[in-house]
Amino acid sequence: MVATMVDRLTLSDSAVDALVAALIRSGRRVLGPQLVRSQGQDRIDIAPLASFADLARDGQAVASAKGAVFPKVERLLHYRYAGKSIELADVEPASPPTVLFGVRPCEARAFAALQAVLNWDSEDKFFSHRLANTTVVAISCTEADASCFCTSVGSRPDDGQGSDILLCRLAHGGYLAKVATSRGQALVELGQGVFQALAAEPELAPAAALAPAFDAKTLPQKLAAHFDHPLWVEQSLRCLGCGACAFVCPTCACFSIEDEADSRQGQRLRTWDSCGLRLFTLHASGHNPRDRQSQRWRQRVYHKFAYYPDRFQTLGCVGCGKCSRACPVDMNLKQHLAEAARTLP
Amino acid sequence: MATTTPNSYKPYLMRIAAITKEAPGVRTFRLEFADAGEGTAFRFATGQFGLYSAFGEGESTFCIASSPTRKGYIECTFRETGRVTASLADKDVGDIIGFRGPYGNVFPLERWQGKHLIFIAGGIALPPLRSVIWNCLDLRERFATMTVVYGARTVNDLVYKHELADWGKRPDMKLVVTVDPGGDEPGWTGKVGFVPHIVEQLAPTAANTVAIVCGPPIMIKLTLPVLAKLGFGKTEIYTTLENRMKCGLGKCGRCNTGRSFVCKDGPVYTLADLERLPAEY
Amino acid sequence: MESLQRKAQELLAAGTVKLVIGYGEGTGVRRRPIFVRTGDQAGSLVLDPACTQNLATYLTKAEVRALGRTALVATPSTLRSILQLAAERQVREENLLALVPLAGTIKELTTFADIEAMVATLPDEIARADQEMLTQLGAMSVVERRAFWEKELGRCVKCYACRAACPMCYCERCTMDNNRPQWVPVASHALGNLEYHVVRAMHLAGRCVRCGTCGAACPHGIPIHLLTFASEGSVRRQFGQPGGASSRPTYALATFKPDDKEDFIR
Secondary structure, three states, rough: OOEEEEEEEEEOOHHHHHHHHHHOOOEEEEEEEEEEHHHHHHHEEEEEEHHHHEEEOOOOOOOOOOOOOOEEEEEEEEEEOOOOOEEEOOOOOOOOEEEEEEOOOHHHHHHHHHHHHHHHOOOHHHHHHHEEEEEEEEEEEOOOOOOOHHHOOOOOOOOOOOEEEEEEEOOOOOOOOOEEEHHHHHHHHHOOOEEEEEOOOOOOOOOOOOOOOOOHHHHHHHHHHHHOOHHHHHOOOOOOOOOOHHHHHHOOOOOOEEEEOOOEEEEEEEOOOOOOOHHOOOOOOOOOOOOOHHHHHHHHHHHHHHHHHHHHOOOOOOOOOOHHHOOOOOOOOOHHHHHHHOOOO | OOOOOOOOOOEEEEEEEEEEEEEEEEEEEEEEOOOHHHHHHHHHOOOEEEEEEEEOEEEEEEEOOOOOOOOEEEEEEOOOOHHHHHHHOOOOOOOOOEEEEEEEEOOOHHHOOOOOEEEEEEEHHHHHHHHHHHHHHHHHHOOOOEEEEEOOOOOOOOOOOHHHHHHOOOOOOEEEEEOOOOOOOOOOOEEOOOOHHHHHHHHHOOOEEHHHHHHHHEHHHHHHHHHHOOOOOOOOOOOOOOOOOOOOOOOOHHHHHHHHEOOOOEEEEEEEHOOOOOOOO | OOOHHHHHHHHHHHOOEEEEEEEEOOOOOOOOEEEEEEOOOOHHOOOOOOOOHHHHHHHHOHHOOOOOEEEEEEEEEEEHHHHHHHHHHOHHHHHEEEEEEEOEEEEEEEOHHHHHHHHHHHOOOOOHHHHHHHHHHHHOOHHHHHHHHHHHHHEEEEEEEHHHHHOOOOOOHHHHHHOOOOOOOOOOOHHHHHHHHHHHHHHHHOOOOOOOHHHHHHHOOOOOOOHHHHHHHHHHHHHHHOOOOOOOOOHHHHHHOOOOOOOOOO
């Protein structure tokens, strides 16, 4: 994403509708959060948008948008058995031009964290190719819920970092569009007049008020000093050791590599994995360095808030709160971290 | 639209050129690159490892057990333990497997120049040290004395038996082999005793000496205090860690221990490095 | 609620139990499992219609077991789980007691026999919405039903929240974890998802206690509990054995009796 000067333009509500329609007509895969009513339970999924009217304007999707660039199953290789030998075939990542429309600013920020690890030292061909073909249009938040904590991790409900275009709701309808990159600019051009120049200083609808629950800057040091603190055992008592938090998390990128084959051919797949699962660190010998859930919980916290900043100069968390909402036993990360910041000397 | 970025997960195809049955369940493969050009271009340094594929089953992590001074092939030694190693153990000379690498950091031979070297290994942990031992032997004039202390449970469990015989005859190195408890070979003339005790008896000098230790956790745990008592400093003791790995590239998260990724910051660590990590390996 | 807090305090103060597992206030309107070990902590216990999660899953979690003799705040399905776990020799009578809210008091059940007697008096119904869904699914053709589940399971990411939340999924090495052989593909593609959930439904046949916690645990709203309800219902109808009715082992699918109604085995 080439950063340019942020252009500020406006869009009326009908103009946004026309923009989405134009994007869909252009053949792009347009994905956005949508309300789904199913068996009496409502949820928000990120799915192909048919029109702007289908976009869930409030709340956020259960899952993250990372599946668009880092899918839950990715084919890495294909091979065929040929006598004693193997015919190996490379795989081209399927990567249709994609627009993530109407995601939250926290979700947009997460791509930088994914990139930090997936392109570390060597470029991941699959992830990079998809990311290069993805444009992110985020909508800033006028509301937050009890799981949100973007302001505790150095961001804001109207943060434009990571968005190619950030749409901010105007007080009297329509949006301010902050176009930050050449990819965003390309959408403006595609929109053909849907975007208007800024006539006067826009009156924005107030962004969500979200007081920070803790100061993430103090965490790396505290965590480093209290590796064996009993807090990690206490906090993880109710943790069931599933992978829900890691899989809905927009910055989690841990994966496994699995072969699936029959007698003639096979494929090597990359699949999502989680440090919360017991098998993650199990050695073939039977030795497991993280055999207890408290060790795995601690790893999750430390990986995101101590090791990541140390190695990649960025937190491994954007404060979206998806982990907390998805957790079957309400492991609220904001609360746990606030407790850690308070309790650890 | 195709991308020109190389696929980091695509392995080299390797032909099994030779198989040596080292010990019960333990084999060494000598592997040659199926593509001669790739073989000629291939470079690695001692200490590095790779991910070896049994196509259809998966990949497994082993060190490269041969020395980079020997061209035209690489070797790996593995014990049949799980799904992938069982499949590899079933293969014959001429079969094709995969290899991705080299990954990881290296033994800093340039820092060891002029020093005495003592290699201490137990059981199936000799393979990672075998690479660096041969590398040093092939550059023998750069180092002072070289000692290898190696032990296994029984004589039959000793790996690289032929090389041990050759090393024992070389005048430019000292080899001490021990078994504990042994008892399977009545004619055994080597030592009997646990490796840490043998090291204590040997009492190598710490002055101007580097110790390279690799073995099962219990052996390492008991050898380190012996070396400390002999005066070895924490930056003079090296080890190579095994860990659960998948990608070898620092991306899948599996080998993350503290701030370290064993596949990138390791597998070679000094004791000083290791003590800075949480004991989650 | 207040009598539950007082009961918990009494039990802990007397040393009758070392731990009370119950519900506490969670984020927003949610409830979360809490682990009360002191009288002060007992003040966090709540009891209301939002307390539905089956807490029996913690009876087989090593870190919780290690805390000592446990009192468990039990919904009807939690009681059935205790019985099923007892039938499968996963819990010992002397290690636990159940706390059941009944007519304004908190009843303590200290034996499996007492729990069985209690369960026999409690309603054994599934939620109406679930019953309606099962009826609808039952009325579908095989093709329609398959399409329904393929669509739902397409959202599954194999996070295993369902398995982790289920009290009956306590195996230390689940079938899914096995790779020699790899019974079910690890990946979360259509086949991998379908096979996992079908195998799980089969492994729960006759054992599911119809708590619905697996479906509630699914972050993507897949009604996965309907599969295990269906397999449990099938065993119940054909063998007359509901899951969680008794602490005495009666494995419908693993027991042969000479008067079995099937004669192909003779």
